[in-house]
Amino acid sequence: MRSSFPGGSLSDRGPAAVPVPGEPVVEVHGLVKRYGARTAVNGLDLVVRAGTVTAVLGPNGAGKTTTIEICEGYRRADAGTVRVLGLDPVTEAARLRPRIGVMLQSGGVYSGARADEMLRHMARLHARPLDVDTLIERLGLGDCGRTPYRRLSGGQQQRLALALAVVGRPELVFLDEPTAGLDPQARRSAWELVRELRADGVTAVLTTHFMDEAEELADDVVIIDAGRVIAQGSPEELCRGGAENTLRFTGRPGLDLGSLLKALPDGTAAAELTSGAYRISGSVDPQLLATVASWCAQHGVMPDGISVERHTLEDVFLELTGKELRS
Amino acid sequence: MTADTTSGVTAGGVVGAGTYTPAPGAAPVLRMIAAQTVFETRLLLRNGEQLLLTVIIPSLLLVLFSTVDIVDTGADQAVDFLAPGVLALAVMSTAFTGQAIATGFERRYGVLKRLAVSPLPRWALMTAKTLSVLVTEVLQIALLTLMALALGWSPHGSPLAVALLLVLGTAAFSGLGLLMAGTLRAEATLAAANLVFLLLLVGGGVVVPLDKFPDAARSVLGLLPISALSDGLRDVLQQGAAMPWGDLGVLAGWAALGLGAAAFLFRWE
Numbered sequence: 001m002r003s004s005f006p007g008g009s010l011s012d013r014g015p016a017a018v019p020v021p022g023e024p025v026v027e028v029h030g031l032v033k034r035y036g037a038r039t040a041v042n043g044l045d046l047v048v049r050a051g052t053v054t055a056v057l058g059p060n061g062a063g064k065t066t067t068i069e070i071c072e073g074y075r076r077a078d079a080g081t082v083r084v085l086g087l088d089p090v091t092e093a094a095r096l097r098p099r100i101g102v103m104l105q106s107g108g109v110y111s112g113a114r115a116d117e118m119l120r121h122m123a124r125l126h127a128r129p130l131d132v133d134t135l136i137e138r139l140g141l142g143d144c145g146r147t148p149y150r151r152l153s154g155g156q157q158q159r160l161a162l163a164l165a166v167v168g169r170p171e172l173v174f175l176d177e178p179t180a181g182l183d184p185q186a187r188r189s190a191w192e193l194v195r196e197l198r199a200d201g202v203t204a205v206l207t208t209h210f211m212d213e214a215e216e217l218a219d220d221v222v223i224i225d226a227g228r229v230i231a232q233g234s235p236e237e238l239c240r241g242g243a244e245n246t247l248r249f250t251g252r253p254g255l256d257l258g259s260l261l262k263a264l265p266d267g268t269a270a271a272e273l274t275s276g277a278y279r280i281s282g283s284v285d286p287q288l289l290a291t292v293a294s295w296c297a298q299h300g301v302m303p304d305g306i307s308v309e310r311h312t313l314e315d316v317f318l319e320l321t322g323k324e325l326r327s
Numbered sequence: 328m329t330a331d332t333t334s335g336v337t338a339g340g341v342v343g344a345g346t347y348t349p350a351p352g353a354a355p356v357l358r359m360i361a362a363q364t365v366f367e368t369r370l371l372l373r374n375g376e377q378l379l380l381t382v383i384i385p386s387l388l389l390v391l392f393s394t395v396d397i398v399d400t401g402a403d404q405a406v407d408f409l410a411p412g413v414l415a416l417a418v419m420s421t422a423f424t425g426q427a428i429a430t431g432f433e434r435r436y437g438v439l440k441r442l443a444v445s446p447l448p449r450w451a452l453m454t455a456k457t458l459s460v461l462v463t464e465v466l467q468i469a470l471l472t473l474m475a476l477a478l479g480w481s482p483h484g485s486p487l488a489v490a491l492l493l494v495l496g497t498a499a500f501s502g503l504g505l506l507m508a509g510t511l512r513a514e515a516t517l518a519a520a521n522l523v524f525l526l527l528l529v530g531g532g533v534v535v536p537l538d539k540f541p542d543a544a545r546s547v548l549g550l551l552p553i554s555a556l557s558d559g560l561r562d563v564l565q566q567g568a569a570m571p572w573g574d575l576g577v578l579a580g581w582a583a584l585g586l587g588a589a590a591f592l593f594r595w596e
Contacts, residue, residue: 072444073444074440074443074444074596094448097353097444097445097446098351098352098353098446099349099351099352100351100444102441102444104437104440104441106437107436107437107438107440107441108436108437108438108440108441109436109438109441110370110433110436110438111432111436112370112373112374113366113370117366121362121363121366122445124354124358124359124362125353125354125359125362125363125445125446125447126351126352126353126354126446127350127351127352127353127354128350128351128352130346130347134346164441166347168351168352168445168446169347169348169349169350169351170349170351171349171351196344196346196347197347200344200345200346200347200348200349201347201348201349202347202349
């Protein structure tokens with residue numbers, strides 16, 4: 001795993017007991033939340049370890065934001081236990097809040113406030129905030145100038161929300177769709193910030209609609225559907241397990257695929273999609289590739305444009321939930 | 328999941344300069360309240376619509392009705408009648424109308440939600456809002472008093488009674504403003520707060536004496552918080568009365584009702 005933690009800097013950490021890397025900082029067990037007749041979260045378990053980045057994925061309405069907001073202390077669980085930094089987010093909110101950073105999906109800023117003054121104000125509410133000017137430069141907020149919040153672009157509002165989440169030097173940040181509405185460059189910059197946070201020992205929990213974001217950033221990916229966790233693991237683990245890969249090539253039309261399949265492991269499928277365009281799906285490994293190549297050689301076929309498609313997190317997600325992530 | 332040994336090194340290169348090393352903690356609560364008060368007051372004083380309501384309208388009414396004989400105020404000097412009414416209006420414009428609209432939109436735009444997860448406790452936020460209202464009122468009252476004095480106003484009475492009326496009036500209007508902001512949609516609050524401002528301006532003894540209304544209407548209008556405040560201020564500042572207990576009682580009743588209902592019914596999201 002990619003988690004890292006700078007050694008020898010524990011003494012700089014201020015008075016709060018910062019969790020040791022690897023220790024659970026978020027522990028959710030059997031969480032249930034109902035809104036009237038609708039069950040938004042239905043027996044969800046989630047453990048986030050210190051010093052990691054955890055991405056929570058799920059289709060719209062899966063219960064991501066509800067779960068995060070229960071961890072932030074916005075609402076009470078109907079059943080189950082929730083501990084964040086060892087504290088109950090509702091009854092021990094006063095002790096928890098100074099230690100966490102929160103990025104809401106939208107809003108959260110006075111409509112007439114300028115970006116820099118809102119950030120400076122949030123810094124004043126904390127004991128040992130980050131240097132505001134550095135953060136403004138780091139997130140490119142200098143271009144907001146004297147424009148009030150309501151007239152900032154979506155990307156500027158988004159970057160400000162991210163800055164507000166980290167300015168208090170929290171141990172744990174909850175980022176709800178941190179790069180929605182950002183241009184590719186700003187997204188990269190936001191990703192870099194999340195990596196820097198992790199490198200400095202900050203734990204991050206983020207929800208996202210972007211698979212590449214989860215693959216880029218997350219140590220752990222949690223896929224939620226219908227209020228439950230349906231898969232969990234590192235991006236590599238999730239992509240390796242379950243999903244099939246695909247091998248494609250073109251050749252002479254009308255090859256005897258039955259004969260090819262006999263040479264391949266059970267569970268492999270082969271099809272001629274259009275005339276001369278072939279697709280083999282299954283567990284595509286070097287051995288399978290070699291078998292296909294030698295079968296072609298035996299049959300005097302030159303496989304053109306041979307390509308292997310590895311499954312992405314997006315494929316895994318679609319396979320598990322049967323839903324498009326973005327809607 | 329274990330901590331690795333390659334501290335500070337990721338695929339992206341050497342990072343972990345320690346900029347973001349956690350050092351969480353709330354600022355001392357008095358410092359937070361001071362910061363919140365200054366910030367909200369600054370935003371309020373910068374807001375054009377709010378200034379129209381809190382400064383320009385009361386000032387215009389004071390000058391216009393003092394110098395042009397529009398309404399028979401029954402006073403030797405119109406300004407002696409008008410100044411207390413306009414001071415009451417100033418309190419209403421800031422504590423009720425301005426606060427309701429600002430808080431309604433803060434709720435709508437998630438500001439209250441965002442602040443709820445900041446180190447600032449809810450009670451400290453409400454304290455800061457109250458202080459911000461009081462600071463604004465002090466500025467309004469200073470300005471309006473200077474203008475009234477320039478127009479020939481000669482105030483009487485006990486400053487303590489005046490202060491008590493202003494504080495209870497602020498509490499009553501704040502409670503009603505927050506009740507509105509915390510229960511209605513922001514747009515509805517905007518419309519209703521302005522409408523109520525206008526109605527109470529006309530029917531609350533601010534510039535039109537209540538004895539111009541029929542007796543039946545007068546007894547009802549007299550129980551409005553704006554009437555109690557303008558009447559109480561007038562009793563003291565114009566007539567030199569001692570404590571106007573009746574008006575103070577009406578204001579205390581509205582304050583208890585409004586703040587109590589707001590405490591129970593205010594929705595933060």
